[in-house]
Amino acid sequence: MGRRRKGRNISGWIVIDKPAGISSNAVVNKLRWAMDAQKAGHAGTLDPEATGVLAVALGEATKTVPYVTDALKAYRFTVRFGQATNTDDTEGEVIATSDIRPTDEEIVAALPQFTGDIMQVPPKFSAVKIDGERAYKLARDDEDFEIAARPLWVEELVMVERPDADHVVLDMTCGKGGYVRSIARDLGVVLGCLGHVQELRRIWSGPFDAEDGISMELVEKLAKTGELDAYLRPLEMGLEDLPELRCTAESAARLRNGNPGMVLTSDVEYGDEAWASLDGKAVAVGLYKAGELHPSRVFNL
Structure with missing residues (x-):
């Protein structure tokens, strides 16, 4: 039986306006501590003396990091x-x-x-x-x-x-x-x-702007209070460059178990990478084939 991760099971994105003089990994570690999050990672390193957007993914949002890393x-x-x-x-x-x-x-x-x-x-x-x-x-x-x-x-x-x-x-x-x-x-x-x-x-x-980022001073001020949750952005923002395909609750259950599920589509072509949603929430990312999404990543939200 695997070890249970310590911290809150919280998922989404926090945009940090990184100051100079701190590494990207140090920002991630500080934010994870401040939010008592089980898991965190960033979408693209900034040099210690560089400033600006450092998008930090929490929980299940870490599965969308590659799509933000690949973005402009x-x-x-x-x-x-x-x-x-x-x-x-x-x-x-x-x-x-x-x-x-x-x-x-x-x-x-x-x-x-x-x-x-x-x-x-x-x-x-x-x-x-x-x-x-x-x-x-x-x-x-x-x-x-x-x-x-x-x-x-x-x-x-x-x-x-x-x-x-x-x-x-x-x-x-x-x-x-x-x-x-x-x-x-x-x-x-x-x-x-x-x-x-x-x-x-x-x-x-990608979808994240420095003007919308929060400072490390605010992270320190609100650490361990739960008030940082107000700055949490949806996991789905990390999937903006992929087409969204809607699915039913039955298909969502299949997808979350790693099985292909039926999706509604219009202009997605065979073999395209896309993500399936149920009521606007991400269910899985995968390849679209003949009316079904074949999942490569599933989200446990």
């Missing part, structure tokens, strides 16, 4: 020209400098190189695994290694502001697995001036 995300960040660092942000050591500073026109002209389907090399100080080891651990040990380029979809990269010759503020919308630090580094190389990220904020992530 938007960032606003400041690039510092004239310096390259070993971490590609302000946390690292300056390893090279340049007196060259690009014009606004040169910056705007370079940005299209970083949009669409691109190949991106993650920073050496990142969680990418190299032969089973995290890249940042190898980098801290001064190991000599290379990271292979990875595909990334960048939907938009635009200049927002040019505060002075040393800095530019950019907005980027991209898919899963993008490193803003790599964009800053590579932009500096293309412009011949070097560069790194000075400030980074995630504006939105």
Whole structure:
């Protein structure tokens, strides 16, 4: 018989407006403690010095994390020209400098190189695994290694502001697995001036917006009171990018037991991934085949 999890059986999403100076995992652990939740996880890591949307899933909502992780995300960040660092942000050591500073026109002209389907090399100080080891651990040990380029979809990269010759503020919308630090580094190389990220904020992530996020100060203030439940968002928000198929109570019972169940559909095609609902509540995620949903994940709500 398995061990029973401690804490409340609570499910849904909490959107945190993460402050600088704390890791994403530390935010999750603090929120789980504050809400006395059995289970929690986040949908996309932010660097410790980055701020903005950190969507935290509780309970059964953790089963929808992959769909939020795969969704588009938007960032606003400041690039510092004239310096390259070993971490590609302000946390690292300056390893090279340049007196060259690009014009606004040169910056705007370079940005299209970083949009669409691109190949991106993650920073050496990142969680990418190299032969089973995290890249940042190898980098801290001064190991000599290379990271292979990875595909990334960048939907938009635009200049927002040019505060002075040393800095530019950019907005980027991209898919899963993008490193803003790599964009800053590579932009500096293309412009011949070097560069790194000075400030980074995630504006939105999938269906979640930073403006709707709560602060860690509020989490601390309301910890263990139950009042944080008022900020709980439905599990179903994590499924917004999938088509919804309605089902009957009989079909819901079959689906929750891991069996195919009949669903009502209109424009979903054979083999499409979708989710089944009963009275607006998620029942299961799976593949649609000939009038039935074949579940891959079921929700015990």
